[in-house]
Amino acid sequence: MNPTLKKMTIVAERVLKDKLIRLIREEGATGYTLIAVEGEGSRGVRASEFEGRNVQIETIVGPETAQRVFDQLAERFLEAYAVIAYTSDVEVLRGTKFVRDSPANSDS
Amino acid sequence: MNPTLKKMTIVAERVLKDKLIRLIREEGATGYTLIAVEGEGSRGVRASEFEGRNVQIETIVGPETAQRVFDQLAERFLEAYAVIAYTSDVEVLRGTKFVRDSPANSDS
Amino acid sequence: MNPTLKKMTIVAERVLKDKLIRLIREEGATGYTLIAVEGEGSRGVRASEFEGRNVQIETIVGPETAQRVFDQLAERFLEAYAVIAYTSDVEVLRGTKFVRDSPANSDS
Numbered sequence: 001m002n003p004t005l006k007k008m009t010i011v012a013e014r015v016l017k018d019k020l021i022r023l024i025r026e027e028g029a030t031g032y033t034l035i036a037v038e039g040e041g042s043r044g045v046r047a048s049e050f051e052g053r054n055v056q057i058e059t060i061v062g063p064e065t066a067q068r069v070f071d072q073l074a075e076r077f078l079e080a081y082a083v084i085a086y087t088s089d090v091e092v093l094r095g096t097k098f099v100r101d102s103p104a105n106s107d108s
Numbered sequence: 109m110n111p112t113l114k115k116m117t118i119v120a121e122r123v124l125k126d127k128l129i130r131l132i133r134e135e136g137a138t139g140y141t142l143i144a145v146e147g148e149g150s151r152g153v154r155a156s157e158f159e160g161r162n163v164q165i166e167t168i169v170g171p172e173t174a175q176r177v178f179d180q181l182a183e184r185f186l187e188a189y190a191v192i193a194y195t196s197d198v199e200v201l202r203g204t205k206f207v208r209d210s211p212a213n214s215d216s
Numbered sequence: 217m218n219p220t221l222k223k224m225t226i227v228a229e230r231v232l233k234d235k236l237i238r239l240i241r242e243e244g245a246t247g248y249t250l251i252a253v254e255g256e257g258s259r260g261v262r263a264s265e266f267e268g269r270n271v272q273i274e275t276i277v278g279p280e281t282a283q284r285v286f287d288q289l290a291e292r293f294l295e296a297y298a299v300i301a302y303t304s305d306v307e308v309l310r311g312t313k314f315v316r317d318s319p320a321n322s323d324s
Contacts, residue, residue: 002286007302009198011141021256031257031300033227033272041139056141060302070110070201078202084139086115086168086198090225090302093286094294117306119249149247164249178218178309186310192247194223194276194306 003095006066010057011039011084016077017055023072024057028065030098033058041082060092062099111203114174118165119147119192124185125163131180132165136173138206141166149190168200170207219311222282226273227255227300232293233271239288240273244281246314249274257298276308278315 008029010020017034024032035056061069066087077083092098116137118128125142132140143164169177174195185191200206224245226236233250240248251272277285282303293299308314 005302007304031255033253033255033270033300035143035251035253035272037141037143039139039141054141056143060300073201084141084168085201086113086203088115088196088198088304090304093289093301095302143251145249145251147247147249162249164251181309192249192276193309194221194311196223196304196306 002091002093003099004089005060005092005095005098006063006087007090008059008061008066008069008085008087010069010073011037011054012057012077013081014053014055016081016083017057020055020057020077023076024059024061024065024069027061027068027072028099029059029061029069031059039084041084060090060095060098065099110199110201111207112197113168113200113203113206114171114195115198116167116169116174116177116193116195118177118181119145119162120165120185121189122161122163124189124191125165128163128165128185131184132167132169132173132177135169135176135180136207137167137169137177139167147192149192168198168203168206173207218307218309219315220305221276221308221311221314222279222303223306224275224277224282224285224301224303226285226289227253227270228273228293229297230269230271232297232299233273236271236273236293239292240275240277240281240285243277243284243288244315245275245277245285247275255300257300276306276311276314281315 037054037056039054073083073085120128145162145164147162181191181193228236253270253272255270289299289301
C-alpha cells in the first residue's frame with residue numbers, strides 16, 4: 001500500500017533554513033531533504049551567479065501537516081521574507097512512516 | 109486561498125540556461141529556481157561525474173503560460189538540444205502572485 | 217500530445233547511486249537526473265552540514281515501470297537502507313520517448 005501524501009516544497013533564503021526545518025518538524029514532518037538552489041522571483045529571491053544561495057526544502061507529509069505548515073508560513077514568514085511554498089500529491093512507497101498526524105493514513 | 113497552478117520543470121544543458129530563463133519570463137513566469145543537476149538520457153544529457161553540468165529550471169505558472177512555454181520549447185529547442193520539460197499540478201501558498209496571465213487565477 | 221507519465225523520485229545515500237541507476241534502467245527508465253541533496257529522516261538519512269551527501273534521482277517513466285521499481289526497492293533496499301521513493305503525475309512535453317514499456321503510451 002502506497003498512500004497518497006503531500007510533497008511540500010519550500011524555497012527560501014538560506015538564512016531561514018533552521019527556522020523552517022524547526023517549523024516543519026514541529027508540525028509533524030518526519031524528515032526532509034535540502035537542495036541548494038538559485039532563484040529569482042517577484043519578491044527578491046535573487047539569482048546571483050548560480051552558487052546555491054537559496055535552499056529548497058522538500059518534505060513528505062500528510063495533508064493536515066501540509067495545511068498547518070502553510071498556515072504558519074503565511075502567518076510568520078510571508079510578509080517579511082521571500083518564501084515560496086507549494087504542495088503536490090505523491091504516491092509514496094511504504095508511505096505510512098511519513099505521517100505522524102493520523103494513526104492510519106491521511107488522504108481519506 | 110491557495111490556487112492550483114502548474115509547476116514546470118525544464119532540464120537542459122547549462123549553456124541553455126539564459127535562453128530558457130528569457131523564454132519563461134517572456135511567456136509570463138514571475139520567477140524561477142535553478143538547480144545544478146547531472147543527468148543521462150536517450151538524447152545525450154550525459155552523466156559525467158556528478159558535478160552539476162546540467163541545469164534544472166523550476167517555475168510556478170498558470171496553465172496558459174505552461175502551454176506557451178511547451179509550444180516554444182517544441183518549436184525552438186527540442187530538435188537541436190537535449191531538453192526535458194514537464195508539468196505537474198501544485199497547490200501554491202498565496203499563489204496568485206505567480207500568475208500574470210489572468211486577472212484572477214488560471215486553473216478554471 | 218503530451219502524455220501523463222510518472223515522475224519518480226528516489227532519495228538515498230550516495231553510495232547506492234549506481235545500484236539505483238542500474239535498477240531504474242533495467243526496469244525501463246530511458247534517462248534520469250541526479251541532484252546532490254542533504255536530508256534527515258526517521259531512518260538515518262542524516263543532515264550533515266549541507267554538503268550534498270545524499271542523492272536524489274529523478275526519472276520520468278510509465279506507470280508500469282514505476283510500479284516495478286517500487287517493487288524492487290521494497291524487496292531489495294527498504295529494509296537495509298534509508299531510501300525514500302515517491303511518484304507524481306506529470307504531463308511531459310513529447311513524452312512518448314520516455315516510455316519503453318508500451319508501444320503507444322502508458323497512462324490508459
